[in-house]
Amino acid sequence: MFRATNAKAQNWHTTMMVFIHACILTVALFPLSIDSSYAKSDKIKGYLDQKSDVSDIQFVSTITPTPKPELILLLGGNIVEMEGPLIRPSMEEVLPISSSTIGGLLSIEANLFIKREINLTLKKNETLADILKRAEFPSNVRYQIAKIVSQKINVRKLGIGMNFTIGFDDYNQPVAVKINQSEKLDYFIFKNTFGSWQGLQALRPIDSQFMHAAGVIDDTLYEAALSSNVPLSALDNFMRVMGFSVDFQRQLQQGDTFELVYKKTTDRITGETLSVGEVHYVGMVLSGKKIGYYRHQNNNGSIGWYDKDGTSAVRTLMRTPVNGARLSSSYGMRKHPISGYNKLHKGVDFAVPSGTPILAAGAGRIEMAGWNGNYGRYIRIRHNNTYQTAYAHLSAIAKGVYAGSQVDQGQVIGYVGSTGRSTGPHLHYEILVNRRQVNPMTINLPTGKNLSDVDKNSFENTVKNLNQYITNNDIKNYAGATL
Secondary structure, X not given: OXXXXXXXXXXXXXXXXXXXXXXXXXXXXXXXXXXXXXXXXXXXXXXXXXXXXXXXXXXXXXXXXXXXXXXXXXXXXXXXXXXOOOOOOOHHHHXXXXXXXXXXXXXXXXXXXXXXXXXXXXXXXXXXXXXXXXXXXXXXXXXXXXXXXXXXXXXXXXOOOOEEEEEEXXXXXXXXXXXXXXXXXXXXXXXXXXXXXXXXXXEOOEEEEEEEEEEEOOOXXXXXXXXXXXXXXXXXXHHHHHOOOOOOOOOOOOOOEEEEEEEEEEEOOOOOEEEEEEEEEEEEEEOOEEEEEEEEEOXXXXXXXXXXXXXXXXXXXXXXXXXXXXXXXXXXXXXXXXXXXXXXXXXXEEEOOOOXXXXXXXXXXXXXXXXXXXXXXXXXXXXXXOEEEEEEEEXXXXXXXXXXXXXXOOOEEEEEEOOOOOOOOEEEEEEEEOOEEEOOOOOOOOEOOOOXXXXXXXXXXHHHHHHHHHHHOOOOXXXXXXX
């Protein structure tokens, strides 16, 4: 049995060798007919030695396999061009404009007519279901309304005093609810013509206008701004931008002037002022020298401040990292208030009330945040290979500020205090260049990124629009060299 099997295997092996030998001879004697599509890109390289031993035969080929056809082309038909997805429309293009009454909107958008309306205010410990019950909605309807409301509003976080407007039909049945979802949106829940309940968002009509404020500095900038009715939020932004170029402690003189242009947004329905802090121009005249910067949104979405020539207002570091501060001790030799010895004061001290927010003088990484001997609570930031800043005697360090964390310029990093070796609430501020303290008030700091060529045309439009506003409103020119 073993011999028979072995004989069969030998016969099979001999047969296969002869078959392979015949195939190779066929290739050699009858060259492959290569399609013209392959002729330019594929070549056959091979040789065949005339030897009886099949193991001596070698065949080499570099023929590229036929590309797999696109299956869609096998279906036939014509090739057509298709456009990509359209840009997502804005809310203003999609949502209707809200109205002061429920009936005003629903009569247009849902063909629903409201006979009368009532206003209900959410009380302490009240839920959405409670206030709907007060409005006499049936229990099964209350569930449906709550389900629809929860799609847009967190019903577990409804604030005390939140207003609900309820609309009733001719049969004195509640058929609609209006909820103020946010400053920009109202949410209407109503019974449609099919008898089911649905929700509809609507944009609250908001009016925006530029406001101009200016004044003369007789004592402090803060007092001059208050007498000119400058909103505190706008003044804060003014000082943040100007703080890169102006030392408010040493450069301000009596008779200097300031001005700013800010945007005021108002709810057209209630007449309520929504915001006044977005500043679009800041300017000053300091001892006859004019300084002015425009707010501009760059093509990449970032916000920058530039003078009329496109030079950035931003410096690598802020000279004054607290607002409303008084310089109480300068850089240099002084008699230490505690030890009584003359010693080099390697920073500057700003006298401000305890708890005043301290701002990061520039973007960077926190090197240290914690207790540091005589410095008390202390923060040091590395901004790049050259610059560091340090902040001492803090009452507290802001949440999220720790060694290794990243901070942005102007971010609140801590609060003024009197920890460590200190005689009272103040901020001790240092700027270090190559790890050596320098005078923060006199160091020549490099500017930020100037306006790119791509943004120059849009920036010119920004300046033109603001100047047009000044011209149309016949506003007296205080600080703006171009206004």
